[in-house]
Amino acid sequence: MKEFDLKQQGKIARLTNKTFKFDERVKDGWFSAVYFLKTAEIARKYKPNSIVTMQFFQRKNAILCGIDEAIALVHTFAHNPQDLEIKALHDGNAAEPFETVLTITGHYQDFGFLEGLIDGILARRSSVATHVHDVVVAAGDKEVIFMGDRDDHFSQQSGDGYAAYVGGSSAQATHAMNEWWGKEGMGTMPHALIQLFDGDIIAAAHAYHETFPQDRLTVLVDYNNDVITDTLLLAREFGKDLYGVRLDTSRTMIDQYFMRNQDVLGSFDPRGVNPELIFALRKALDEEGFNHVKIVASGGLTPEKIARFERIQTPVDMYGVGASLLKVNIGFTGDNVTLDGHPQAKAGRGYKPNERLESVIYIEEE
Numbered sequence: 036m037k038e039f040d041l042k043q044q045g046k047i048a049r050l051t052n053k054t055f056k057f058d059e060r061v062k063d064g065w066f067s068a069v070y071f072l073k074t075a076e077i078a079r080k081y082k083p084n085s086i087v088t089m090q091f092f093q094r095k096n097a098i099l100c101g102i103d104e105a106i107a108l109v110h111t112f113a114h115n116p117q118d119l120e121i122k123a124l125h126d127g128n129a130a131e132p133f134e135t136v137l138t139i140t141g142h143y144q145d146f147g148f149l150e151g152l153i154d155g156i157l158a159r160r161s162s163v164a165t166h167v168h169d170v171v172v173a174a175g176d177k178e179v180i181f182m183g184d185r186d187d188h189f190s191q192q193s194g195d196g197y198a199a200y201v202g203g204s205s206a207q208a209t210h211a212m213n214e215w216w217g218k219e220g221m222g223t224m225p226h227a228l229i230q231l232f233d234g235d236i237i238a239a240a241h242a243y244h245e246t247f248p249q250d251r252l253t254v255l256v257d258y259n260n261d262v263i264t265d266t267l268l269l270a271r272e273f274g275k276d277l278y279g280v281r282l283d284t285s286r287t288m289i290d291q292y293f294m295r296n297q298d299v300l301g302s303f304d305p306r307g308v309n310p311e312l313i314f315a316l317r318k319a320l321d322e323e324g325f326n327h328v329k330i331v332a333s334g335g336l337t338p339e340k341i342a343r344f345e346r347i348q349t350p351v352d353m354y355g356v357g358a359s360l361l362k363v364n365i366g367f368t369g370d371n372v373t374l375d376g377h378p379q380a381k382a383g384r385g386y387k388p389n390e391r392l393e394s395v396i397y398i399e400e401e
Contacts, residue, residue: 167202
C-alpha cells in the first residue's frame with residue numbers, strides 16, 4: 036500500500052492532546068471495560084511494581100491512523116504518563132498484518148484501563164484512512180472529496196475527516212472534518228437549494244453565484260432526473276462561469292436521457308450514476324463547445340465502482356464519496372507481552388519487536 040507522507044502535506048509533528056476534545060470521564064474509567072478496571076485494582080494491590088509491555092496490532096494491509104490520538108489519550112489520562120515508555124509508528128504509515136504499531140511499557144495500573152479505548156481509536160481511524168486510500172488509488176489522479184457528514188454521528192466528523200486526510204483525500208465536506216489539520220470544508224449546493232427555487236436550477240445557480248461569486252460554480256444537475264438537459268441549460272446560461280456539474284442520481288432512478296434513447300438500453304444497469312450517462316453528458320457538453328465544464332460524480336461510490344469507472348476511462352473529473360468509507364472493518368488488539376522484561380504472553384501472542392517504531396517523548400501540555 037502507498038504511504039502518504041504527512042510531513043510533505045504540512046503535518047510536521049505528532050498531534051498532541053491540545054488537538055482532541057476528550058471526554059473527561061475517561062480518567063474515571065467510564066468508557067473502559069469493567070474487567071480492565073478490576074485488573075488495574077488487583078495490580079495495584081498485588082503487583083504494584085511490575086512492569087508490563089502492551090503491544091497493538093491488526094490483521095490486514097492497512098493505512099494506519101489514530102496513533103497520535105491514542106498517544107494523546109494515554110498522555111492525558113494515564114496515571115504517571117511521564118513514566119511510560121511509548122514507541123509507535125506514525126499516522127499515514129502502511130501497516131502489514133500482525134505488525135506491531137504501538138507499544139506501551141509501564142505499570143499496568145497506570146495505563147491498562149485504556150486498552151479498549153486505544154483499540155477502538157485505531158480501528159475506526161485506520162478503517163476510514165484505508166478505505167479512503169483505496170478510493171484515492173482507484174481514482175488515480177482525480178480529486179476525491181470526503182462527504183461522510185450524513186453517514187454517521189456528527190461527533191465523529193473531526194476524527195473521520197482527519198483519517199480521510201491521512202488516507203489521501205484532499206477535501207472534506209464540513210469545517211469539523213478539517214479541524215485537526217487546519218483547513219476549511221468545501222462544497223457548493225445541496226438539492227435543498229434547488230427545491231427552494233421551485234426546482235428552477237437556473238434560478239438556484241444564479242442565487243448561488245451572486246451570493247458566493249468567489250466560489251467555482253459547481254451545480255447539482257440530477258434534481259429533475261434529466262442531467263444532460265439541465266447541464267446544457269446551465270452551460271448556455273453561464274458559459275465560462277460554470278466550473279462544473281455534479282451527478283448524484285439515486286440508485287433507484289433511471290435518468291430521462293435513457294427514456295428518450297431506449298435503443299441504448301439492455302446491456303448495462305441504467306440506474307443511478309453510471310458510465311454510460313457520464314459518457315453521454317461529456318459528449319453533449321463537448322459538442323456545444325463546453326469542454327471546460329468539469330464532471331463530478333457522487334452517490335453510492337465504492338473503490339470497486341470507481342476502479343471500474345477508471346478502467347473504462349469514464350470522463351469523471353472528481354469523485355465525491357461518503358458512506359462506503361465509514362465501515363469499520365479493521366480491528367486492533369492490545370496484548371500484554373512482557374512482564375518485568377521477560378516474555379510473558381497469551382499463547383500465539385508473543386512480543387513482536389518492530390524496528391520501525393519510534394520513541395515518543397512525553398511533553399506535559401497545559
